[in-house]
Amino acid sequence: MFFDTLLARLSGSEIEAVLAHELGHFKRRHVLKLMIVMFGISLALLALLGWLVQTTWFYEGLGVRPSLVGSNNGLTLVLFMLVLPVFMFFVTPLGSLTSRKNEFEADAFAASQTDPKDLVNALVKLYEDNASTLTPDPLYTAFYYSHPPASQRIDQLMQHAA
């Protein structure tokens, strides 16, 4: 992503390298793939919701008494939204892993189109601006990081440069 403050600090060739990275996402169809996956997940969750509304254990398990005569659609939706984050927690590392893989692919594309050292320099400036740590906890990184740590990205880019 480009921020105007970052843009002011990058040289012309560094801007090209960052742009090549973003085009790498486009070239590898990352956005399209993500949209398809999100569409599938949404459909599955809606199907699950449609099934849960007909059960009794879902309400009983959460200590709620459903209406026996009226509609429980609103109640089910609220309970579902409350419960969902607990289960999505276990999906988080999978999403992070996929996202980090995509970042490496976009970096590799940028390295094939521009001088990898330009992207390295741009990354260093980006991390300086964000004041983010260069030595994040490996477990926390594996679980939550959508982007690989700077050191790993720079390592990979330098291999492309060599």
Ligand SMILES: [Zn+2]
């Ligand atoms: Zn990216």
